[in-house]
Amino acid sequence: MKTRIMAGGVAGAFILAALAVPMSASAATNAQLSVLHGIPGVTVDVWVNGKLTIDDFKTGTLAGPLSLAPATYSVAITASDATSATDKVVIGPVDLPLADGGNYTAVAHLTTDNKPTATLFTNDISKTAAGEGRLTVRHVAAAPAVDVLAGSTPVIEGLTNPKEQILNLAPATISASVVAAGTTTPALIGPADVPVVEGQNTIVYAYGSLEGENLAVAVQTITGLHTPPTGIPAGQTGEAARAESTQQTQSAVGIGALGLLLAAAAAAVVVVARRNAGSRA
Amino acid sequence: MTGRARLGATLAVCLALPVLAGCTAVTGTGVAGTAAPRSTASATPPPAASVPRIPTADASLTANAAAVVVAPVRIQLDRLGIDMKVTSEGLDADGAMALPPNAADAGWYRYSPGVNSRAGATVIAAHIDSRDDGIGPFSRLRNATAGDRLTLTGADGSTVAYTVTELRQVGKIDAPMAEVFDTAGAPRLSLVTCGGSYNSKTGHYVDNVIVTATPVAAAASGN
Structure with a gap:
């Protein structure tokens, strides 16, 4: 049942993709975004596209990674008691362009001259x-x-x-x-x-x-x-292979000898049977 | 196979979501509900990508110290008469796993998980034969069968019991090194030596013999 729903999903995706978007879009891999708070002494909120995403974010903590479809995201960092992305803004809003399959860390930090800023690093x-x-x-x-x-x-x-x-x-x-x-x-x-x-x-x-x-x-x-x-080369001389093949030869010889014995026994049985048959006749 | 099928299915849902949501960004973590595609037909295109809340963690050095890795120092597989010292080994000049010169000793790939690890394959390998000391105990690995018990002893004196789950002999060209050295997935043991015929021209065996074993405790808790 599950399989059928999923198969339907796949077909649906392809059909809709063909109608609505360039094919390349269907191959998009989510980007990974982490966020680091590196401004001492201030607890903040992080808003992504206007929505509260990290509440009461403390200095020296790392959030994420967040798996996001490749797109440009608007990020604002505000005081922790802000009521919206535009209230009591500390940094931003800044645009974070996240590419297909990329891995990023956005860092809230201080500039060389002590001003709050944000930097997007590609990992x-x-x-x-x-x-x-x-x-x-x-x-x-x-x-x-x-x-x-x-x-x-x-x-x-x-x-x-x-x-x-x-x-x-x-x-x-x-x-x-x-x-x-x-x-x-x-x-x-x-x-x-x-x-x-x-x-x-x-x-x-x-x-x-x-x-x-x-x-x-x-x-x-x-x-x-x-x-x-690249590999595990775990033999140097071939001695073990030679010992093994010798052993196999010996067993083969052994089986041959046994076979001859069995054949001889069978022949004997046949002879006895014939004799018996002969005596009956 | 089922794992792969499931992954494929998850991808399919991921693919479907952005399309159905009007090509705006949709997060992969929002995949959980198969109901998601249903809710989209009448939805007005959202003005921007939706973003779930994310967990935070302490980024201090102390909170992110490297896990302590306990090196295995001894391996015993009684049924095959294997009782060997295990040394810590890295890479040789060719980028292959280095091994102790004696076939009597086994090597642990020091970048693989140690004893008592929580994930990935602990890799222990030994020469089937060596110039130094002839045929070694790992020549008997090819006689391992599922259910054989073996024990690893760690440098800290701890021991972990394993049960053999699989024996494979694979041509070296096809030998699945990524799998043997997998650092993810359930904790397990990869035991490796050479096998098959010996090519005296190259000085190498043609095959690798690979035994996989899983911790006994993990197998028991799985039931």
């Missing part, structure tokens, strides 16, 4: 190489250019708000610090343990305000980007 969801993970670092803080250190080695240099840098790395937990560009101390953020996991994009956001002394880190993870090894 890298391409497959990671076998045995690798991905680290994305985004500067969304009211702070000048920074370097990111792994231990004491700079791995990202001169990153500015609102830019990102992407590294593909062997999986490990990295002791990461954020410092002013061109320096190694003092750490503005960290050191903090950042996990780089195989097949995962770990997205790290530096947010808050240097002047406000509330710089912090937020993390988003996107899993399922894994690539398997």
Whole structure:
């Protein structure tokens, strides 16, 4: 029954698609949208296309991902006691163009000079190489250019708000610090343990305000980007194959000998039967 | 097969929805009700895409620490006389899974789930034979049958019992590596070695022998 309804749905979709929309539209994949709140000290509401979508959204929290048909969405961020998308507006409304199958994070954050803004980032969801993970670092803080250190080695240099840098790395937990560009101390953020996991994009956001002394880190993870090894070559000499074929030959010989015995026995039976028959005649 | 059919059906509903709703954006998460298409005929086209509310989560580093992975260190399958040390292995120079040089030892793909994982395939493989020590215990994997019990011991001393569910011998060209190394789905174990004939020119076996096993506890709770 279910199958029939679904089949009807498919046929209906195709017919209507043919009538109403270009064929390409029927192949559309939803976009994934996450929203990060990176403005310290303020709880907000998020309105998408005029509708309240995230209520009482707190600093340092991540919402989503929301699965949305590809389109341009209007997003407004207001005070948490606002009564509509146009009441007590903190940011926006801004237009977020979401493409077919895209993966995005919209971040509410501060500009370099401490003003609330929103930035739409496109997340890298391409497959990671076998045995690798991905680290994305985004500067969304009211702070000048920074370097990111792994231990004491700079791995990202001169990153500015609102830019990102992407590294593909062997999986490990990295002791990461954020410092002013061109320096190694003092750490503005960290050191903090950042996990780089195989097949995962770990997205790290530096947010808050240097002047406000509330710089912090937020993390988003996107899993399922894994690539398997190319194979498992698990034999070197062929010894096991040779041992197996020897064994089979031996069994074949064994079966042959048994067969001869059975044939001989059968012949004997026939002979006996004939003798019996002969004696009866 | 049924899973795939269901997925197809879900896609079909997804396809139908935007069309019926006048080509405005409709979310995939709103698919649940098959009633959705019915409500659309008389509806005036909505002015904009509809958006369901979304859950939020703490984005702090502490709340997003990587899960602790417990490496398996020993595998035992008594019926086949298998009792092997398990070492942690990555990739070789060709991008294939690396293995311990001795056929007497097994390797765990260190980027696969560990002991007690909640999802995906824990991968353990060993040479069927090696230059170092001849024929290894995994040569007997091809005699595994559904129902065979085996045990993995983790680096923390924990043990997990598994039941063999499937034995396959597949040509290496067709070997389903994405499936063997699947990081999603129910927790399970992929045991792999070589099999079939040996090509002395390439120095490789033609096939992979793949045994799948599922945790005993999970199988019991499934009933």
